[in-house]
Amino acid sequence: MMSQTDSILNLLNIQDPNIKISACTNFSQAGVHEKLLSATLTYPVERCVNCGSTNIVQNGTRLTKMKLPSLGEQPLRMNLRKQRYLCRTCHHTFSAQTQLAPPRHSITRQAVHEIATLAKNSLPVKTISQTVGISASSVQRILYKDQRALVTPKELPTALSFDEFRSTKNCFSFICIDAKTHDLVALLPDRLSQTIREYFTNTYTLSERQKVQLVTMDLNAQYQTFVRRLFPNALIVFDRFHIVQLAGRALDHERLRVLKGINDHHDRNYKVLKSNWRLFHLAENQLETSQVKYYRGLN
Template sequence: MMSQDNSILCALDIKDNNIKNVSVSDATIENRGVMKHIKLVRADLSYILHRCPNCGMNTLVKNGKRVTNARLASFNGKEYHMILNKQRYLCRNCDCTCGAHSDFLIKNHTMTNQVRDRIFDMARESFTLSSIAKIIGISPSTVSRVLYDNITLPSRCNRLPENMCFDEFHSVGKIFTFIAIDAQTHQLVELIHDRLSKTIIEHFINKYSLSERQSVKTVSIDLNANYQLVVHRIFPNAQIIVDRFHIVQLCSRALDQVRINSLKRISDKHSRLYRALKSNWRLYHLPLAKVDDKNIEYVFGINEYTTIQNVIDIGLDGFPVFKEVYDTYQNIQQSLENQNIKLLSETIHGYKKNGTAMDTSISTLRKNLKYVENSCIMPYSNGPLEGTIGKIKKLKHNSYGFRNLDHFLKRITLICA
């Protein structure tokens, strides 16, 4: 009998040797007018207890049992309810009563620690409250109460990391929330309810001492000029790194805009030049190392057997200005990939205006040249932070948005933990 009890308890992941006489049966219950088929687990909870927890005297005697209904976590999709007969004790000295207790139970709750842990596990995977409630078999309000009442937003992190990433994301309504993470461990550092420079500066100055803020060495940001002022104000010794992705993206958009303007100047929409620029636009974004100039293959769009390099040359030879922009884009991309700060500086300083969108992009890089060069020689970027924001967007998408900012921030701290 004991081996059978142990097998059932092991299957239910209950690690309490004081639970005995375990049996499992099928049952049907009615929940809000809906008939549900569940698994009913019956067991006894009893152990030897001599001293009274109230007076401390060795005068306890058994005094019947109390039946409690506890909810267990499911492992096959069905609800598991446990009818537990808990031993009661009476003190002959002070007439106080007490009962047997198990660590897997929550005092004064029908929910067990198993169910609570399952709620947090599913919440970390960006499940919605209604989905968690449906899978576990409890009400959404219970899930909400378990999650939001047991999570507190930290006022500050224990220690500021030496390398950080800054960005913001669209949270609730029209609010943009500021987020900062550790560039090395990818752990969440700060969540601030808005992205205003004043709010961010006041938060860091009030929460962290000057010596703590001086320990920060680098901060990775996008090309947001406001963040540059914020970093200089709160982290006196930190170097700013402009994210490499945003640099390439800035030049890539300029390249596309010049290509589209070139297409508009072609009157024959069926010409070889038009099809090379229109259908095969992705080829112009390939790094030079990936451009094949030897192997001949069938290229859709122009519908010819040729090399990738030849298709690119068709578009570049037709528009010399587009070729200048293309060369500039490739030099910047190549310098960032190979950490060639000399090529990067020569490309930005040696660029001559040609009346295209690339003029604005290069002008922006010149204004931030020191920070752009840091991105070329330092290994940190906003890549980990973009991944974290991706998780946040997934949570927001699954939940069809949030109305309560506090609840949203608590869910973020949970999935980023």
């Protein structure tokens, strides 16, 4: 006569005879009602998996929270206590194993099969996640395991240039180009450090990123915090445009400070600082040293 434990195992299509179910309870978490099975996994071990010694003793248990296929619309989980073993010869410890799930995995093969079956019906990841009771990220990881991208990213150039620009309304986007050819390397929807780090670490390996020798950027401090980690061999160079711009702003700030200190608005110095401010921003090749130029009001 089939026992109650065997009936539950048969219902769940669990073929491992070493699993013994002790209880079945209802469990609620974050508004989700689940069935929770309590079970143990143990069997006699004759030899150590490390050295082959027969001096093996039981060494407690380890709890593994496993995900089983759902029963109807109710998620099903199993708290499986795996027997631990200790080899007194080599002092190596190991756990009892089962074909229910791969080693060091908590999602059972039956749950993985259910995810694949639902995906064949063109269901979205969110729907599969809600049906099986597994997070959407875990569903994606299972579906796209061992899959390679159809589009291989281009090889990183040795010199990169970082900048941001206003894309929509008040939102700024990040752009990365080849500093030598000006070809586009990356265009991201925002300029957050986390977005930039995740893109380069997920798209390019460390060996590829180590080939970058130069990164040009503006004086944005947030870029400097992660560039050295993303491209450990790269030299950071500040764009000369931004350096000139910074010097021009400092010059204008000092000009206005001196201007506000002159009370006589008819003073020649005041006129020079007020209306002829462009003279202070002329490039070196625009300065005339051989001919005298007359400015009205300055005589």
